[in-house]
Amino acid sequence: QPGVKNYRRANWIIHTMSMDPEDVYNAYGQELPASDVDSQDALETQILREMGMVTGNPTVTVKELWELPSRRHPKGRFITWTRERVLQRLDFPYAHRMLPFAQIGHSPVPGTAHYSSGTKIARPLNMELNSYHNQKLDHRKRYSDGKWFVDSTMDLNEDPDDSGGQILKGDTRGGLLPPPVQIPGMPWIESGDGEWIEGAMDNAVGVHAASRGEAPGRVDSATGIESLQEGDRGRLSEVEGTLIIATARVFGQILSLAQQFVSEEVLVPLYSTNGAQFVHAFKTSQFPKDPIVKVTMGGGLPKNKAARRQEIIAMYSAGLFGPAGD
Numbered sequence: 001q002p003g004v005k006n007y008r009r010a011n012w013i014i015h016t017m018s019m020d021p022e023d024v025y026n027a028y029g030q031e032l033p034a035s036d037v038d039s040q041d042a043l044e045t046q047i048l049r050e051m052g053m054v055t056g057n058p059t060v061t062v063k064e065l066w067e068l069p070s071r072r073h074p075k076g077r078f079i080t081w082t083r084e085r086v087l088q089r090l091d092f093p094y095a096h097r098m099l100p101f102a103q104i105g106h107s108p109v110p111g112t113a114h115y116s117s118g119t120k121i122a123r124p125l126n127m128e129l130n131s132y133h134n135q136k137l138d139h140r141k142r143y144s145d146g147k148w149f150v151d152s153t154m155d156l157n158e159d160p161d162d163s164g165g166q167i168l169k170g171d172t173r174g175g176l177l178p179p180p181v182q183i184p185g186m187p188w189i190e191s192g193d194g195e196w197i198e199g200a201m202d203n204a205v206g207v208h209a210a211s212r213g214e215a216p217g218r219v220d221s222a223t224g225i226e227s228l229q230e231g232d233r234g235r236l237s238e239v240e241g242t243l244i245i246a247t248a249r250v251f252g253q254i255l256s257l258a259q260q261f262v263s264e265e266v267l268v269p270l271y272s273t274n275g276a277q278f279v280h281a282f283k284t285s286q287f288p289k290d291p292i293v294k295v296t297m298g299g300g301l302p303k304n305k306a307a308r309r310q311e312i313i314a315m316y317s318a319g320l321f322g323p324a325g326d
Helices: 021-028 042-050 118-143 193-205 222-231 236-261 305-317
Strands: 012-019 060-067 077-081 086-090 147-149 181-183 266-271 277-282
Touching: 012 021, 021 060, 021 086, 118 193
Parallel strands: none
Antiparallel strands: 012 060, 060 077, 077 086, 147 181, 266 277
16 A cells, blocks of 8 residues: 555555466356466566476466455455456455454565565675675686796797696707796785675674674673674564564464354364373354454573573572572
8 A cells, every 4th residue: 555654554455466267267256358368478487487386377467455444445345356357346354354464574665664675685795795706716716826928939848828837848049048937926906895795795684793693892701792692683673573563463363263254163182291182172252352462482581691590590589489598
């Protein structure tokens, strides 16, 4: 939806997908005209072939409009269509009144509801880094052994080449001609571009020295490194935050859909802590009307060992585990 800076504030979303015309007929009972079938794009076909997804079957672009209830459309809308015809037109089907989508983002694009993948940002940098390494290797191959300078009038037993450790022998006409001279190879001028490109790649994907356990400056203790890792989240914090929200949103919708469409008793096989199997029976009527799912990644304790140890000692000292000394 244009102008929306967060997908959770969107009132409608259009979902586009490619389907086999036969699948469209089985799902909607409509025979599509030939004009609806997508033309074969050579580049797209090549990409799909490399991904192992080329089936040879024709495809048709199918779009879905999910629109929440509003003043203009009190019951909401769910419309499915192709290029030439509408396949389905219904009211918004879900009681939870949320768009059935979740978004996990890496690098937010300012002013929009879109994200840019860290891989997309890092790929051109990685290509540049590979090119830099190839240039360095090619330079070493070409200039590491140096070059021979030989007077054009000298009669050599063998022609010079680029092989390593070559020994040139020939007639200098009693010393009148200068002997062969080896010119040292040109050293690679290190500009630091490799480290600069690698740093840009790390920044693109949110990985830094502290993330890899490397200690910058004078930080040499395990506690110091762990503290740096605790604060070094960078772009990965956006992934973690959106993943938590997306997980909570999806499981909340699952509970709501189960309450809406599953009325009979459900049996779920479970396992106890000692491995014994038992069956738990429940009814969706037991679910709250508006379920709220809260997701926590990891545990309630801090991430690094030093902070966890300190918090456990503080909890023990406060008597949370029973009287001190027991």
